[in-house]
Amino acid sequence: MKLKPRQGWLAAALLVTSLWSGTPAFASGIGDEVKIDVGSPEIAKTGFDISEDYAVWMVEGEKTITLYDLDNHSEKKIGSEESTKTSPRVDGKYVVWIDSRDGGSDVYMYDISDEKETRLTSGSAKVTHLEISGKNIVWDDQSNGGSDVYMYNITSGESEQISTSGKASNPTIGDTYIAWQDVRSGNADIYYYDMKAGQEKAAVTSRGDQVNPSVYGNQIVYEDQSGTYSQIALYTIGNSKIKKLTDYSGDKTSPHLYKNTYLFVDDGHATYGTTSKTTTKDIASFIYDKLPPRVYGDYVLYAKADNNKKLRLNLYDLDEKEALQIGDVGGEPSQPDGSDRYVVYISENRKNSSVILYDVEKGTTKAITTVDADPIRPLVSNRYVVWYDESEDALFSYDIKKGVTNQVTDEDDDQEPDKKLYEIDGDMLLWVNMQSRPDIMLTDLSTNKSKEVSTLRKDPLSVDIYGNYATWVLEQSSNKASIVLYDIDDDDETEIRKNVQVKTAKLGEDFVVWSEYTDSKKPSWDLYYYDLDREKTTSLLRYADRDQINPQVSRNMVLYEDNRLSPKQKDFYFELYDAEEGSYSDYSWSSKAEVEEARIGGNRLVWIDTRDGDPYVYTLSFARPQDDDDDESDSDEDEETDN
Secondary structure, eight states: OOOOBOHHHHHHHHTHHHHOOOOSSSSSOTTOEEEEOOSSOBBOTTOOEEOSSEEEEOBTTOOSEEEEETTTTEEEEESOSSSOEEEEEEETTEEEEEEOTTSSBEEEEEETTTTEEEEOSOSSOBEEEEEEETTEEEEEEOTTSSBEEEEEETTTTEEEEOOOSSBEEEEEEOSSEEEEEEOTTSSOEEEEEETTTTEEEEEEOOSSOEEEEEEETTEEEEEEOSSSSOEEEEEETTTTEEEESOOSSSOEEEEEEETTEEEEEETTEEEEEETTOSOEEEEESSBOTTSOOEEETTEEEEEEEOTTSOEEEEEEETTTTEEEOOSGGGSEEEEEEEOSSEEEEEEEOSSOEEEEEEETTTTEEEEOSOTTOOEEEEEEETTEEEEEETTTTEEEEEETTTTEEEEOOOGGGTOOEEEEEEEEETTEEEEEEOSSSOEEEEEETTTTEEEEEEEOSSOEEEEEEETTEEEEEEEEETTEEEEEEEETTTTEEEEEEEEEEEEEEEEOSSEEEEEEEEOSSSOEEEEEEEETTTTEEEESSOOOSSOEEEEEEETTEEEEEEOTTOSSTTOOEEEEEETTTTEEOSOOOOTTOOEEEEEEETTEEEEEEOTTSSOEEEEEESSOOGGGGGGSOOOTTOOOOOO
């Protein structure tokens, strides 16, 4: 069903621009919707590559390299988390890149099978370009004053200098040949090296400059800058023939070759052709041409900025003539949750599910679970994310500040958490251990120390935690339950409601809210409110008709479902109510919203929205972040608090 915002909310949302001009650190202001559009990974401007089995790239804001398995659609992070890296390349079972950790710009290699990392240069190299093919890696090095090409053989573990001109750069390598551009004669020419014969030869020494070669087999495509416009040309080793592949207006740049398919950039378009023909076709427009597209087999990898100027990596199938999904963040979203700064949700693709963490302040997205995980119901609060992993039957936490994942519960310790009955506030996790009789457990995520709060006679219907209090609903008989309030500091339990029909109870700043069925002349579900200071229960809303159900609480705000204004009783819409002010919020989603799985956390709403056809995660803040965290730096050490 379509969940509609109250008309008052919509009117207020239209006034947001005049009421609020935005915060200095956060990209959106109070009441502004943010669509988390991450159909493809956001990448840094450091390079990417694709091979038969893998793709590699770097996520914006990270220093590790993402290694993506094209077959099982999984990804892992490789390389040091401290050093700057550029130009990741992959072929076979090896990844190479340029790394700054040793004071220069050295070549590092990662063996995917052995999960082993090796430095290939001396530690003082000045490498600007590298490539890999099979068991051979080539790079240029400027550490000796000039610039020459070097090759490393993975099998022998030996390096050798290939060029001697001191003017060589931009090397490329295939199975038999290495090619590069060389300015030994004053202008840039194309030279190549026959690895079997051990001989260097000139390929193209025409007038003007010939640059950016790419070699495959006995063919070298390159950028010919001898005319008015740069064009793509082909040199065939063996017969020394030169063929112009393009010859029309506008610059054609950055060629890349695989077998007979070549790729280049044409006025912001990713374009491809075959070396046997002169016709070409565009794949995509407005690409980020400072990172040249890469081709392998039928796949083309290219970068393009989205509407928010985030650089996104895209995969295109030349055979099927269609774009393909790449990366864990690009699956179908579900189960969102939010806090002041962060949004989490489940992304499900064809092979696996991942927990995705979105930083509202930075606008960055990343998967925080491993490929073999099977996560559900992620929750975020302060610096921690918690989820249940169905493959391990355990609760896991992720420390956002440290980037560390920890298994919270362990079957060997007689811990069997319920997959739905857990909540988080700050560092504290409240959960239910189902090992024997259900135990209410409290775990400090900063120390991973747990304590038993209470042993119950049967499974609770719900649990919640906020600040110094926890609450749970305990079924007493058919359609009858009690609400228990637990003071964490005093280690004291109090039944604040007995023998009523209730399913869940939620904690706010200084109150508990629940929906209770009233069997009267007009039976209905109504919201009730327990004041922690006054120790008194009253009706939160004084409505005698229809139903108010499924309350969620964050601080002073209550999100619930109502049907009072619906033509049909079964059609519910959402309301956002300020329990402290005794009034409805001024902010809501657009009237175009098609809302599912709405949640409230911290200062924001999060939900799944299908207004654009496909589901997307949306979020909207209805208040300033707590403790003015939006005015702090965008360091990962910032800490936000939410419920």
